[in-house]
Amino acid sequence: MKPVQIVIILAVFLTALVATHLYTVRAFPRTEMDKVIERVGRDGERVNTLVHAQPITNASRNVVRPSPDLIYSICVYDLSDGPVYLEMTLNEYYSSLSIFDNDTNNFFVVNDREIENGPGRVFLVEDGDDVSDLDPAAIKATSPTRKGVALIRRLAGSPEMLKAAQAARQHDVCRPA
Amino acid sequence: MSKIFRFLLLAGFAAVAGLIVGAVSGLWSFGAFGGDGWDGQAYKFNAKGWSGDLAIGSRDAGPYTRARIAKRGLLALSRDETIYFFRDRDDAGDRLVETCRYRLTGGAMPARWWSVTLYAEDDFLALNDDNAHSVSPEKISDGADWQAVIQPSRPENGAWISSKEAGPFNLTLRLYNPSDAALERPEDIPFPDLTKIYCQESQS
Numbered sequence: 153m154k155p156v157q158i159v160i161i162l163a164v165f166l167t168a169l170v171a172t173h174l175y176t177v178r179a180f181p182r183t184e185m186d187k188v189i190e191r192v193g194r195d196g197e198r199v200n201t202l203v204h205a206q207p208i209t210n211a212s213r214n215v216v217r218p219s220p221d222l223i224y225s226i227c228v229y230d231l232s233d234g235p236v237y238l239e240m241t242l243n244e245y246y247s248s249l250s251i252f253d254n255d256t257n258n259f260f261v262v263n264d265r266e267i268e269n270g271p272g273r274v275f276l277v278e279d280g281d282d283v284s285d286l287d288p289a290a291i292k293a294t295s296p297t298r299k300g301v302a303l304i305r306r307l308a309g310s311p312e313m314l315k316a317a318q319a320a321r322q323h324d325v326c327r328p329a
Numbered sequence: 330m331s332k333i334f335r336f337l338l339l340a341g342f343a344a345v346a347g348l349i350v351g352a353v354s355g356l357w358s359f360g361a362f363g364g365d366g367w368d369g370q371a372y373k374f375n376a377k378g379w380s381g382d383l384a385i386g387s388r389d390a391g392p393y394t395r396a397r398i399a400k401r402g403l404l405a406l407s408r409d410e411t412i413y414f415f416r417d418r419d420d421a422g423d424r425l426v427e428t429c430r431y432r433l434t435g436g437a438m439p440a441r442w443w444s445v446t447l448y449a450e451d452d453f454l455a456l457n458d459d460n461a462h463s464v465s466p467e468k469i470s471d472g473a474d475w476q477a478v479i480q481p482s483r484p485e486n487g488a489w490i491s492s493k494e495a496g497p498f499n500l501t502l503r504l505y506n507p508s509d510a511a512l513e514r515p516e517d518i519p520f521p522d523l524t525k526i527y528c529q530e531s532q533s
Contacts, residue, residue, distance in 0.1 A: 153332075153335075153336065153339075157336050160336075160340065161336075161339050161340050161343045162343070164340050164343045164344050164347065165343035165344070165346055165347040166347065167347065168343070168344045168345075168346075168347025168348050168351060169347040169348075169350050169351040169354070170351065171347075171351065172347065172348045172350075172351025172352050172355065173351040173352070173354050173355040173358070174355070174392075175351075175355070176351065176352050176355025176356060177355045177358060177359060177392045177393060177396045178392050178396075180355075180356075180359070180361070180396040180399055180400070181395050181396055181398075181399035184399040184400070184403055185399070185403070188403065188404075208454070209454070209460075210453070210454040210455060210456050210457065210458070210462075212453070212454065213453055215403050215404055216400070216401055216402060216403055216452040216453060217401065217402045217446075217448055217452050217453070217501060218453075218454070219444060219446060219463070219503065220446065220454060220460075220462045220463050221444050221446075221463055221465045246441065246442055246505060246506075248406070248410060250404075250406055250410065252404055255395075256386075256395060256398065256399055256403065256404075257386070257387065257388050258386035258387065258404075258405070258406050258407040258410075259388075261406060261407060261409060261410045263410060263506065265441075265506070301404065303404055307442065309444070309463075309465045309467045309468065310467045310468075313467070
């Protein structure tokens with residue numbers, strides 16, 4: 153075999169290795185988000201609606217490293233048909249509304265102390281959406297991707313906190329705007 | 330077999346081998362098979378046994394950090410809301426294991442709320458029904474300075490994190506709404522100490 157052929161074969165090997173390595177690393181987060189979206193959204197059945205997760209126990213295995221001191225409500229969103237409205241009811245303990253795009257970026261978060269005259273009201277939109285008809289008093293959050301996940305976290309580390317969190321979250325909202 | 334055919338065959342094998350090695354090395358690099366993966370891409374911050382990366386959850390996170398968090402902490406909040414630190418070794422550098430007892434001691438944390446949670450090697454809560462997976466301010470009754478034991482059985486008194494059925498485990502420290510000082514100088518955070526008390530196999 154000619155030296156140039158050996159060089160070409162090595163180049164093919166290294167090019168394939170580097171390209172696949174980088175693709176694997178970069179694609180993994182989106183793959184994991186897609187799994188959550190499919191699992192929680194039940195392949196489209198539970199999209200743009202809030203799902204109240206049970207208090208965290210050792211049987212909670214949908215998302216890695218859940219905090220047993222928090223209680224979660226999750227909404228898989230899809231902006232294909234327009235903006236989505238989110239509302240987080242406040243209580244006396246910590247709560248936050250965070251939104252993640254389909255590439256795992258936490259592009260928006262607001263907590264109870266950052267909201268005046270609650271509840272926290274957010275319209276989730278895509279870049280270029282017409283927001284003129286949306287309540288100007290509500291927060292507008294622009295999602296970098298059409299699909300993603302909104303997550304409401306509430307402190308629930310004691311029975312009192314859990315009771316307050318469960319009562320408050322009954323009033324939370326995720327629905328098409 | 331003609332020389333050109335042999336060359337093309339070898340090039341094809343090289344491409345397939347590159348794809349396989351690239352995929353495996355990619356998964357290994359961020360710890361998809363367990364362990365730390367590529368050390369050169371491990372968490373950027375290390376202090377007092379705790380590791381972290383303040384870019385978690387943000388667009389600033391590099392691809393390896395992003396993949397590592399997708400594997401081990403999906404839906405983590407950005408630093409504006411919460412910062413996370415991790416450890417799987419005690420203060421002596423030994424791996425945390427269920428068969429040893431540990432003492433976790435700390436003081437006031439520079440955050441609105443904090444917690445330390447034990448996770449098994451699969452990054453889920455340990456498969457026990459002790460309902461003692463973490464410590465947080467509402468579980469500490471000793472004021473600013475606090476301590477908790479990490480062991481498989483409930484202590485007679487005091488705060489406790491159960492390591493029952495955990496096997497080799499790791500801890501996550503969450504600081505919710507961290508202070509500006511904690512964000513600017515994370516190395517000055519008064520991280521909790523983690524001391525081994527003894528192990529079942531060998532007293533130490």
